[in-house]
Structure formats: structure tokens, C-alpha cells
Amino acid sequence: EIVLTQSPDFQSVTPKDKVTITCRASQSIGGNLHWYQQKPGQSPKLLIKYASQSISGVPSRFSGSGSGTDFTLTINSLEPEDVAAYYCHQSSTFPQTFGQGTKVEIK
Amino acid sequence: EVQLLESGGGLVQPGVSLRLSCAASGFPFSSYAMTWVRQAPGKGLEWVSGITGFGGSTHYADSVKGRFTISRDNSKNTLYLQMNSLRAEDTALYYCARPYSNAYFDHWGLGTLVTVSS
Numbered sequence: 001e002i003v004l005t006q007s008p009d010f011q012s013v014t015p016k017d018k019v020t021i022t023c024r025a026s027q028s029i030g031g032n033l034h035w036y037q038q039k040p041g042q043s044p045k046l047l048i049k050y051a052s053q054s055i056s057g058v059p060s061r062f063s064g065s066g067s068g069t070d071f072t073l074t075i076n077s078l079e080p081e082d083v084a085a086y087y088c089h090q091s092s093t094f095p096q097t098f099g100q101g102t103k104v105e106i107k
Numbered sequence: 108e109v110q111l112l113e114s115g116g117g118l119v120q121p122g123v124s125l126r127l128s129c130a131a132s133g134f135p136f137s138s139y140a141m142t143w144v145r146q147a148p149g150k151g152l153e154w155v156s157g158i159t160g161f162g163g164s165t166h167y168a169d170s171v172k173g174r175f176t177i178s179r180d181n182s183k184n185t186l187y188l189q190m191n192s193l194r195a196e197d198t199a200l201y202y203c204a205r206p207y208s209n210a211y212f213d214h215w216g217l218g219t220l221v222t223v224s225s
Contacts, residue, residue, distance in 0.1 A: 001169065032210065034210065034211040034212075036152075036212070038152075043202060043215040043216065043217055043218065044144075044152065044202075044212070044215055045215075046211055046212060046213055049210070049211040050210070050211070085151070087151060087152050089152075089154075089211070089212070091206070091209065091210040091211065094157070094166040095154060095166060095167065095168045095169065096142075096154040096157070096166075097154055098144075098151060098152040098153065098154060099151070100151050101151040101152070
């Protein structure tokens, strides 16, 4: 099983700050890494597909990068509505797996 | 519009069985693999099981292998998860999700809550 390790687990930030979340895979997964946002009480929502590809309707302040084992989700200029948990997910190999999540809150 | 509606959750005792359903609409159901993902209270997401479009191939997380069975009825546009020998650690909100190109989950249901407790 491929283990995805996110860091940090929790981040408290000021509006308009830049947020960086990393996801490290226990073995190479190429570009088969996707990011989701889950707001309290809601189902997860796709943010980024295949490590760096944008999703229609998702604000441009969200971006992704990386390949192989190291990936990054960046939120440029955090907005109050970005308070949520963020998860990475690998679809390279079964069983598919998620990172443990990163909670982002406003200071 | 793609819709996924889970049902079948509830409060059950350890050791019993439960079957979850996910009614799909708004897309050609048999053309898509489908997946179950769960989330224990206050915890993160856990991939549980996946099935190909015509049901010929299934996959399971190690935590449920041998106890859970995923299936689908394409004539009814419905996905199922048969859960046997339920344990307290199976307590979670169970989501049905659609993987696009067998990769990322582009649509999710609202989930159905399973609570295993004596």
C-alpha cells in the first residue's frame, strides 16, 4: 500500500497569506496525485487533478505541483472561505489511498 | 446533472451485516468505475473499495478485505456495499464517489452514516 504523508497536519494563517501543503508518497506515483478540499459538514470537492491540472470553477489561487513522490498544493492569498481540510489522493495503485489531511484555519 | 445518493446506513451492533446503496443519475452509469470512501467521525478520508464499469474487477482496502463486498446493478444505476462482520472501527460516514478515467473523484454523494455500537 502506498502511504501518503501530508504536512503540516494543521496550519493557522492570516487572510491573504500564502499556504503551502506538501504530500509525500512512500513510492513513486508519477503524476497520479489529486487534491481535494472538504469544508465542515460538506462532501469533499476536487481542487487539482494529476498533480498540477486545474479544475473548472476552482479559483486560480489554488495550484499544484510535483511528480514522483513529492507534491505541493499552494493557496495564494488565502480567503476566509478557504477554511477547510485538504487531502491528497493517489490513483496510481490499488488500494488507492489518501493523505491524513491538513486543516487550515484563519488566525 | 450528476447525482449520487447513498442510503442504507444506521446503528447496528458489532458482528452484524448491513448493505449500503448508492443511486446514480445524470451520467451513463455503466461507463464509469465507482468507489466507496469513508470518513470516521472527526477523522480523514479512507478509500474503501472500487469496482469497474461492468463489475469485472473489484479492489478493497486491507481493512475491509474479506468482510466487505462491492457490487453494482447497471440496470438500476445502483452501486452497493455489502458489509459483514461489522466492527466498531467501521463507524463512519460512507461516501459514494465517481472516479473520472479511473483516477480522480469528480463527483461525491452526501454520504450515509454507519454506526457500529453495542
